[in-house]
Amino acid sequence: xxxxxxxxxxxxxxxxxxxxxxxxxxxxxxxxxxxxxxxxxxxxxxxxxxxxxxxxxxxxxxxxxxxxxxxxxxxxxxxxxxxxxxxxxxxxxxxxxxxxxxxxxxxxxxxxxxxxxxxxxxxxxxxxxxxxxxxxxxxxxxxxxxxxxxxxxxxxxxxxxxxxxxxxxxxxxxxxxxxxxxxxxxxxxxxxxxxxxxxxxxxxxxxxxxxxxxxxxxxxxxxxxxxxxxxxxxxxxxxxxxxxxxxxxxxxxxxxxxxxxxxxxxxxxxxxxxxxxxxxxxxxxxxxxxxxxxxxxxxxxxxxxxxxxxxxxxxxxxxxxxxxxxxxxxxxxxxxxxxxxxxxxxxxxxxxxxxxxxxxxxxxxxxxxxxxxxxxxxxxxxxxxxxxxxxxxxxxxx
Numbered sequence: 001x002x003x004x005x006x007x008x009x010x011x012x013x014x015x016x017x018x019x020x021x022x023x024x025x026x027x028x029x030x031x032x033x034x035x036x037x038x039x040x041x042x043x044x045x046x047x048x049x050x051x052x053x054x055x056x057x058x059x060x061x062x063x064x065x066x067x068x069x070x071x072x073x074x075x076x077x078x079x080x081x082x083x084x085x086x087x088x089x090x091x092x093x094x095x096x097x098x099x100x101x102x103x104x105x106x107x108x109x110x111x112x113x114x115x116x117x118x119x120x121x122x123x124x125x126x127x128x129x130x131x132x133x134x135x136x137x138x139x140x141x142x143x144x145x146x147x148x149x150x151x152x153x154x155x156x157x158x159x160x161x162x163x164x165x166x167x168x169x170x171x172x173x174x175x176x177x178x179x180x181x182x183x184x185x186x187x188x189x190x191x192x193x194x195x196x197x198x199x200x201x202x203x204x205x206x207x208x209x210x211x212x213x214x215x216x217x218x219x220x221x222x223x224x225x226x227x228x229x230x231x232x233x234x235x236x237x238x239x240x241x242x243x244x245x246x247x248x249x250x251x252x253x254x255x256x257x258x259x260x261x262x263x264x265x266x267x268x269x270x271x272x273x274x275x276x277x278x279x280x281x282x283x284x285x286x287x288x289x290x291x292x293x294x295x296x297x298x299x300x301x302x303x304x305x306x307x308x309x310x311x312x313x314x315x316x317x318x319x320x321x322x323x324x325x326x327x328x329x330x331x332x333x334x335x336x337x338x339x340x341x342x343x344x345x346x347x348x349x350x351x352x353x354x355x356x357x358x359x360x361x362x363x364x365x366x367x368x369x370x371x372x373x374x375x376x377x378x379x380x381x382x383x384x385x386x387x388x389x390x391x392x393x394x395x396x397x398x
Contacts, residue, residue, distance in 0.1 A: 138182025166387025204246025
């Protein structure tokens with residue numbers, strides 16, 4: 001007689017018991033996303049207005065929107081790195097060494113493109129747009145943590161309405177970098193030190209200004225470790241020590257690749273970038289805001305962004321923002337304003353400095369509804385127009 005075999009009925013995946021940990025994470029994420037929904041919808045609305053204005057303007061000038069956003073200027077460098085990797089010699093040609101561009105974004109493009117259809121340029125643009133939403137969510141989370149949901153919502157909308165915010169939906173690193181910075185700062189505020197360190201390491205592999213986030217996490221971690229007395233939090237100390245490893249790792253790798261300890265800084269000099277403490281910036285500000293009788297509109301906008309950002313930092317100090325935010329924006333301003341290099345991308349370099357917008361966000365929240373709507377609407381429309389102008393009229397990179 002053949003043996004009797006029994007089979008268990010197959011349980012549909014939807015009815016299988018979930019891991020308790022995975023279920024809690026999923027539920028917490030869903031609640032957080034619902035809480036941030038007004039901020040994300042507001043951010044999306046602002047950026048879609050900008051995209052519509054850009055598309056209409058590009059149509060009138062017979063330009064394509066997709067190549068403008070996905071494969072222009074710095075985007076081409078990241079795509080080339082994703083395709084071929086880095087060069088291994090310093091050379092002497094100006095503006096031609098790809099070692100100036102940090103590796104995380106092109107590595108993501110290469111990895112995602114390997115498992116998805118479409119060109120690498122399209123993949124890079126999709127990554128940037130998705131990262132912009134993650135960044136807006138993180139910006140909201142920081143504002144909500146410090147001042148409540150309305151302030152977080154306004155902060156996210158203002159970040160999407162900055163004069164050069166069109167870069168957030170381009171094949172550039174600003175959205176990825178801001179997402180890493182925003183969530184790392186949130187992790188510091190909530191004492192999630194391992195997350196803060198990990199995100200700071202990734203930010204240090206994304207942009208040169210990752211040093212600003214590393215400084216913020218390091219200073220905050222050391223202060224938290226020192227303040228605990230006998231019950232010191234060793235995780236904060238380890239986070240403080242680990243935070244700069246991404247930036248230091250890439251700079252060190254470039255040095256080894258080129259066979260000289262200052263290899264990365266030599267590459268930057270070939271791109272006309274060197275830190276001089278600010279004299280070049282001051283001369284450019286005087287030139288564009290005072291002496292030039294016919295200044296280029298875009299350079300005037302860049303100059304105003306620099307001046308206003310410095311003023312907002314003073315207000316941030318007066319408002320006693322948390323140390324992590326002040327160190328982050330302070331070092332970011334120090335790097336950007338103290339640079340003796342190219343002037344026109346300075347407003348873009350400050351795009352991740354969203355904590356500088358907190359004084360404006362709080363003022364908007366305190367204003368009457370009509371006045372608040374007028375400020376946000378004007379910011380959104382001006383950002384849309386300036387973004388299209390920057391990409392279609394200004395002859396250089398954003």
